[in-house]
Amino acid sequence: MADGRNHVPCCIQERVPDICQDVCRGEYTAITNNIKTHFSCSAYTEQTLACIVEGIELLPSAPEFIEVEALTEKSLKVSWGKPIANLETITMYVVNVTSLRTFDDRLIDPDEDDISKIQNTTETKQYRVSGDANQTVINSLKPFTMYEITVVAANTHGTSLPSYAVRSLTLTPGTIKQKAVGEAPKLPDTKKCCIDKGINQTSCLTQLCDPSVIDSAEITTYMICAPWATTTFSCLADGLDHTPCCKARGLPDKCQQFCLGNVTVNIDFNVFKCFRYMNEYKNCLFQGYGVLPSAPIQVHITNIGTEFAILHWALPKTLGDTVQHYNIHYRMLTTYDNEYGSVAKAHSPFILEGLQHDMDYEFYVEAVNTHGVGEPSARITFRTQSKVIEDKIEESMVYNVTECCVDADLSDHCLPLCSYDANMTDIKQLAGVCGSEFHKIIRCGAGGRNHGTCCSRRGVPPVCLSLCTGVIVDSLLVTATTCIPYIGNIVLCYEEGTGLLPGPVNDLQAEVVDDRSVYLEWEPPSDQRNVTGYEVHYQKVDNTSVHETPLKLDNQIVTNDTKVIVTNLETDGIYNMFVVSRNEYGSSLPSSIVMISVRKTENQTIISGVTSPPHSLAVASHSATWVTITWKPPEFSHPSEQITYSIYHKSAADESYQISNTTVTTRMIDNLNPNTQYIVYVKAISKKGASLPSETLIAWTDPAYPAFVEVSLLSLLPSTLCRKYQLDADFPATNSPPD
Template identity: 55%
Template sequence: MKAPAGTVAVRSGEDALLTCVVLGARGKPVLWRRARDSLLLTAGGVRVTRDDRINVLHDDSDEPLQGPGIRKGGDVWALVIKSAKSSDAGLYTCELNTQPPVRSFHRLSVISRGLTPPEAQNTTDQYSANNPTLSTVALAHNYTDCCVNANVSRGCLGFCSIQTILEGTGQDPETCQPDFPSIVKCMADGRNHVPCCIQEKVPDICQDVCRGEFTPVTDNIKTHYSCASYMERTLACIVEGIELLPSPPEDVEVEPISEKQLNVSWSPPTENTDTVTEYVVNVTTLRSFDAHLIDPSESSMQNNTMKMGTFTIIKVSKEKNFLALNDLLPFTMYEITVTSYNIHGSSLPSYSVRSLTLTPGKMKPTAVAAAPKLPDVKSCCLAAGMNHYGCVDKLCDPTKTFEIGLQVTDLMICAPWAGVTFGCLANGMDHTPCCRSRGLPESCLALCSGNITNLDFNHFKCLRFMSGYTNCLLQGYGVLPGPPTKLHLTNIDTDYAVVHWSAPAALADTVQFYNIHFKALQLEDDYRTIDAVQSPYILEDLESNTDYEIYVEAVNEHGLGEASPRLIFRTQSIAIEEEVEVANAYNVTQCCAKVQVASVCMSLCSYDAKMSDLRKLAPLCAQEFHKLLRCGAGGRNHEACCARRGVPPSCRGVCAGAYRGGVNTCVSYIGNIVQCFEEGTGNLPGPPRELHAVVSHDKLFLDWTPPQDGANATYYVVHWQKVDNNSQPYYFNTLQLDSQMQVNETKVRLEGLEVNSTYHLFVVAANEYGTSLPSSMLLLNITEDVVNKEVTGIPSPPHSLSVSSHSATWLTLSWQPPLFSQPDEKITYTLFFKSPSQLVYGQRNNHINHCSCAYA
């Protein structure tokens, strides 16, 4: 490796070129770093820093270059810094990725235009002594191990390294679509790269990769959006973030202490631990339940239902790994996450933990009483003449009898003492009823009564029931807690329910925790078990409209107590909730029916339309496209959302329902646009309706009715402007006029208008998210003699009239529909035409935006 002697000096604003000659690289990547903070700038021929002034020059040709020892152009790696600034001055390293790495050092001096020396660059990071060592491989966040653990297909592991992605994996991304959620999650590695992506102007719709999420491409039209142009910036942010940001805290646990307190604990992150400056605990109140519904004896507290989604952020110093949350609401569901922060940014939040505060008057037991002692079975066996120590140890210990099922040989060796062994284990009691209830076969019940003289091969089948036999012994000894009491459920929803129970009547003070067992009755699955919980408990991840069976067991130091009675319950139906939501939402399908979209095209009139249907029906439905677009926009102006989601300016007219042709160039952004349509129908107000004015001399009174659907309008904006007789029809489709007035009511009075003039007016509804489109426009002639004349709003005129094709006897004309109209009103057109020699216009009525007209 060779470097030119001396310092490279450039003037501020000029391009700087640092040349590095690498001999015998043999395909290994060459890295350029800034020495003062080890920031990785380039890897091979790829820029990985966000600074777009940085680039690398490298020639892969085999042509020899002038210079001693330089065999080919590929030996030269030049770092280019365009428009150098004084802050760029300092030491840079050219590094060959070997073990150990080979480096050369290059100093850059940037001379100020004012001939003043650059500021000193030897500032020190606040934790520079513990500055994390950057990875040896350039882009090397190589997350293959994570992908393997996530069961990523072997053929898709090429996507599990940033460098491989940039150099080309040689694999078809389509075949790896099912694995991309796991791959992207491993790529982000628990770091929050979103701030960097925002700084790099990556649209919000493309930021899912920045937080380790992936939206798979399905047949749903909303999943077909374009983010390819932002991928390089996204990967650069991830490479930088892996080096600088901490990983999430580990082992987050939440423990209910009382009706107003939860204890949160966690372990430090595994990556960049020394750089952590603080932790942030996010506490979200999901919902507060009716405490009086739990049990009449527990509380008479009044209904205190809290709105979902309120949250609190609490900062904790880096030295602590626990937090006591106080002054909470009783019997309320909270969701808690913990995030690591350092001076560069943050991790992603830890996995979320949901927990309920206890019901009023309850507290977590602070001490557990000792359970009763077991009978001395070993002494009984020895006193009865059993002298084989191995058999005494294995068969005469009631806490180990379940292990007999593991070794048939143990049972054969100890068979001569069977009468002594099982007689002493029975301890003078008959455990037969318990054994029968636990499913032991008839031939094994003699073991439970203790009345057995010898063992034979018929008893070998009892080995697999030894666990149940052991529980019956312990239950008979009176050392296990009884069944939990008062098992019941409240707040049964579509996907969760809250389970309550009370302590068992027997040995309640010895209970350490409880186990919940549940299963869906429709399925033949085994019970699912949740260990070590306390009452009340949120049973989550249930299926809607499904029957479940549930029971609870208490556990103490000796084992599982008797199960509670079984309860059967049904979750609520999610279909009912969806119907309520749909009833309050804008109905795009109903709009298409009103404007008489062809029946074959109705499947496209949905925000969940299928991409396969669009490809198949596009030729048939081309003439219906303007109707589909108007109903999709719903009379709302979605241009701001489209700009935020990366739709180029040339396609944003579609976001306002304006079909201006050339839509084929916007097909790759159709998912971006449809997502904005759907989001806007919930956030943006619909268009005002029934606009009309009363004109009198130089003033007018304007009123309208509020929108019928969608979000509420918080105010209205009235636009007006004087026009002349030479204004083109397209002018009337512009959304910005010279004069504007904001009003809070559905009426306004305008005065001081110029007499003998024509005015153009329209009104849009608005709220904090944006505006509607105008539903109609007014063209008013202001004259001296007009008194209380009423004028009704009309659609804006069609525009962009053109001759698509023609022959000697016919013309094909096309035009664009009006921008100002109700989305659900049917539009018909009247075409006027005549030859120059004719005095009277002919007419042709049409409901589509083109016409073939024959003439003589």
């Protein structure tokens, strides 16, 4: 629909969220059963279509026929074809050059030690080229690095979409591409030999006496020229024995008589099968004449992956300057499929793609000049890497949301929901049974990272933004009704953030240093590769604000260390403190909070950070002898932390609290007295200790009223009279009586 134009700037101007800009880029995300495809963009359809209609009239289409050629170890030549639409309006081209992840640090050649020093970095550069040009040379690149190149056409109104991407390797250090092809030696005059020996048949002279076209001769020509077969093949042999070459190139024994220096050949049906090998025979003749290049040398292989490997070779020692290109032959070393695949017109280094993982392969290389194909190189065998092992390595390096849910003690039957690739069918089927544990799934989905910025950018409404920090503010029913249309937006932010945002810190501890300062120490996130620093938040609290859990406190300290001393505090002041990790993309969420009183004592102890308290206590239902209490889980906790809850309750007349425990966020307190006021609060318990108490809830049980029962009796008397009786009775039950 975008027709090769980039309508994204217009869509941004119309405030279309980035998650809904796929159509502006000429893409479309089909709605499937996968949760990530369920995002809401219907509100922006009109703006998107208006941008596309306008852009098709004004913007150029994408350049075509992109070609990339490696010139040296630090330069690539990029060429392209002109766009079709709005060509006359183009003012410039932008060439995007992206260095992909550097290959393994293994040596390319014994003399190329500096390759192992290439840094594992990825960067993108743009090069502007005049609108009337169709090629450019990119310099100052890294040796032996794979680059991905796209070209964009631009005019005064905007740009096209990028062309299709082309990947190319720069040459290895010290290698320079062959600029000119030398002239190959001339062939012997075999036609003159045939004429001197009495052959005057035109078709025999032009086809069987010319080694350059002998492989294209028809069987009828061989039959017509059969009387002169010995003479023609003797002239072609030029007095040399080509048998070793013919054996090496796979000619059957019956056909090797053509390769002898003193040929005595009879053309009959027994040698018809040899005509299919005439191309190999021709190359053996040329090899014997000394006009073909020898075998490529220094053949080796590097950077073996699961589906590709990079092949290298050097010029042949003989006639290397006459080589135009190379042919690569490769095969899988199996018993059932050992046919060679071929790649023509290749140059070193060459990326051999489309391989199967964990399999053995063999390859060899042939040099080609104007006369034909030279000798094959030595055969090299290698084994591709195992994708299973690679997947395990990648899994160990990324955040595993399912593992988090297992650590958080999520029920086994709810685990299918704990995945960034969960499907809508499972969500609908398991929503009822997993509702009480939904907060664990959301908490692990967020992974202790603050995805609020991404969610805002992707059009998540403010009422649902708490989900982007792993917190459910409202009831599950209200949250589902309001936020299900944006579930794809949120999950995509979760997944994106696992690679960009830092994870939460661990094991926060605090100790009073003196009456004015506190020492804080913590462990870095489990994966600290993308952490650039830490931010310490602290704030003095009182009885009113002690239960508040804002993501930003009044005071902050930025540090690159995992410990800090907070100074200039008020003596005897009570402070809340927490730490988040940060980088250029954002920050983590607090994983625990410390409440500490600033007063140095003799028996000073280290205080461990614990979860924030449960909150939003409410009475879900009640009767005369029981009440059901619900609450929201802590807003600050480590995503994989196992949390249990202790519920404290007592009547207003009691002196001590009764305690019960649960792992879910609801509890029915029974064996209560009718018409009685009860005081209830909840603590969250983790391996680091108990949280502060939640806010206190006052709950009343129902009074026990006498039951009023009305009984109607129908009597089928002859007079068909209906008699109605009214009965008053006292029942011991305190609920409504049965019907």
